[in-house]
Amino acid sequence: MTDRTAAATRETAETEIEVTLDLDGDGESTVDTGIGFFDHMLEAFAKHGLFDLTVRCDGDLDIDDHHTVEDIGIVLGECLADALGDKRGIVRYADRAVPLDEAVADVVVDVSGRPRFYFDGAFSQPYIGEFTSDMARHFAESLALNAGLTLHLSIEGENAHHEVEALFKALARSLDDATRVDDRRSDTPSTKGEL
Structure with a gap:
């Protein structure tokens, strides 16, 4: 199997980000975003998706968490797309x-190359520590649009911490499943011949 890894950086007036991703890892992570709860969610994402992940971000947290969370979603999405290459065999x-x-979170994903995002539900509290709960939705949207995923998410519950954590874990598990290489397949999983 080819090496399914990627690294990317992003530098704007709002954030400086470095991300590395190994789709066939062991769930190891090193994460420093400056937002404790978001670090915890990205660590859970790596652990439950069995992705090796490093994320370093220096963002404008003196304003709020929006740019940091959004831009990490963008860069992680780019890494996911790059690591998948032509998607042969997935x-x-x-x-x-x-x-x-x-709480329960449902995630349905198609690694289609056609980015779409749908979300159903609402977070029960607006904040989890310094993390704006709705930024979990925005992170997933940024990830989907930059990785070329069609992504459907839904959540329900009574505690925003539980809702967001279930969402990150469901996203990780579904992406691990969808990006897994099927030894029976040698082609790209599309009648078009490409994704």
Whole structure:
């Protein structure tokens, strides 16, 4: 199997970001975004997706968390697309439902090359520490649009921490499933011959 890794950087007036991704890792991560809860979510994403992930970000957190979270989603999406290459042999589709106590998150993904994003639900509290709860939705959207995913997410629950954590874990598990190489397939999983 070819090496399915990628690295990318992004530097703007709002953020400086470095990301590395290994799709066939062990779930190891080193994350420093300046937002404790977001670090925890990215670590959970790596752990449950079995991705090796490093993320370093110096963002304009004196303003808020928006640019940091959004731009990390952009760069991680670019890394995901780069690591997948021509997508030869991948499973392509996956869905996962993940509970965390009273909360449950559902994720359906198609690694289609046609970026679309759909979200259903609302977070129960507006903030989790210094993390704006709705930024979980925006992170997933930025990831999907930059990785070329069709991504459907839904959440329900009573505690925003549980809702967001279930969402990150379901996203990780579904992406692990969808990007997994199927030994029975030697081509790109599309009747068009490409994704």
